[in-house]
Amino acid sequence: MASxxxxxxxxxxxxxxxxPIVRILIRxxxxxxxxxxxxxxxxxxxxxxxxxxxxxxxxxERVSLATGVTLQQVDHYVENEGELPVAQPTxxxxxxxxxxxxxxxxxxxxxxGTPVELEFEAPYxxxxxxxxxxxxxxxxxxxxLAELLRAGAVTYADEMKFRPVTRSLxxxxxxxxxxxCFGAALSxxxxxxxxxxxxxxxxxxxxxxxxxxxxxxxRRALPEFESYARERADQLxxxxxxxxxxxxxxxxxxxxxxxxxxxxxxxxxxxxxxGDHERPLSILVQGHxxxxxxxxxxxx
Numbered sequence: 001m002a003s004x005x006x007x008x009x010x011x012x013x014x015x016x017x018x019x020p021i022v023r024i025l026i027r028x029x030x031x032x033x034x035x036x037x038x039x040x041x042x043x044x045x046x047x048x049x050x051x052x053x054x055x056x057x058x059x060x061e062r063v064s065l066a067t068g069v070t071l072q073q074v075d076h077y078v079e080n081e082g083e084l085p086v087a088q089p090t091x092x093x094x095x096x097x098x099x100x101x102x103x104x105x106x107x108x109x110x111x112x113g114t115p116v117e118l119e120f121e122a123p124y125x126x127x128x129x130x131x132x133x134x135x136x137x138x139x140x141x142x143x144x145l146a147e148l149l150r151a152g153a154v155t156y157a158d159e160m161k162f163r164p165v166t167r168s169l170x171x172x173x174x175x176x177x178x179x180x181c182f183g184a185a186l187s188x189x190x191x192x193x194x195x196x197x198x199x200x201x202x203x204x205x206x207x208x209x210x211x212x213x214x215x216x217x218x219r220r221a222l223p224e225f226e227s228y229a230r231e232r233a234d235q236l237x238x239x240x241x242x243x244x245x246x247x248x249x250x251x252x253x254x255x256x257x258x259x260x261x262x263x264x265x266x267x268x269x270x271x272x273x274x275g276d277h278e279r280p281l282s283i284l285v286q287g288h289x290x291x292x293x294x295x296x297x298x299x300x
Contacts, residue, residue, distance in 0.1 A: 045084060053066075095147055095153070099168075100248060104242070108131060118163075129141035153165065153170075222269075230267075233265045237263070
């Protein structure tokens with residue numbers, strides 16, 4: 001069990017992690033009761049799937065004891081897996097693979113290495129619908145093209161042809177792609193940090209690096225730094241994408257079992273220090289306390 005100081009640090013870290021997530025939830029209209037329900041379900045699911053100790057398959061009673069969730073609620077989630085929220089995958093995986101193939105597959109690049117312009121359908125030769133069908137024949141090529149256009153990753157070259165303008169897919173802020181990418185990026189970061197945090201993996205940690213300036217950067221220099229970081233990160237990701245290219249074809253044989261992997265890069269900007277995070281909440285909110293109600297909440 002963690003020491004008292006380590007426990008405090010962990011709870012404080014959790015508070016810091018939750019703040020930006022809760023901002024997103026509030027903007028999306030997701031209330032605390034919905035969040036609490038998902039958090040309780042995640043406790044039960046993690047204890048069962050990941051284990052609560054080294055004693056093998058956990059019992060429902062052990063799950064309840066380890067998580068603080070009542071046995072009745074554990075039974076509810078075990079017997080009703082439909083209570084765990086799920087969502088159908090979007091077309092982001094297909095769209096990303098289309099962009100990758102369009103930039104790297106010899107059948108879709110010119111002699112100088114740039115992606116060729118493609119008609120959506122062509123009676124002979126290469127076409128965008130043919131490329132999409134090669135990536136995933138189960139999806140509608142028109143739907144994938146619409147999403148690529150909407151995300152600004154592909155544009156019209158003329159009335160008949162299309163060309164990609166980027167190897168990345170950066171969808172609009174409110175697009176369902178962005179929400180899917182948010183969940184994937186956050187869970188992957190958390191998985192990596194948790195893996196490296198686990199003493200069992202002390203000799204085999206995953207890549208986890210960052211660079212930051214101790215005393216902050218002059219605000220006037222921020223645009224220049226962000227432009228420089230974006231340029232270098234784009235080149236790094238292109239290099240990594242090129243390295244992965246030989247393995248991208250799902251029908252390639254001879255490589256054995258596959259595992260999902262990749263590298264995420266992001267620039268962070270700490271919020272300005274206004275002192276609000278140190279001021280009591282009572283100063284930052286309007287209205288007067290209802291004494292009886294406060295006592296009632298404290299007693300619960």
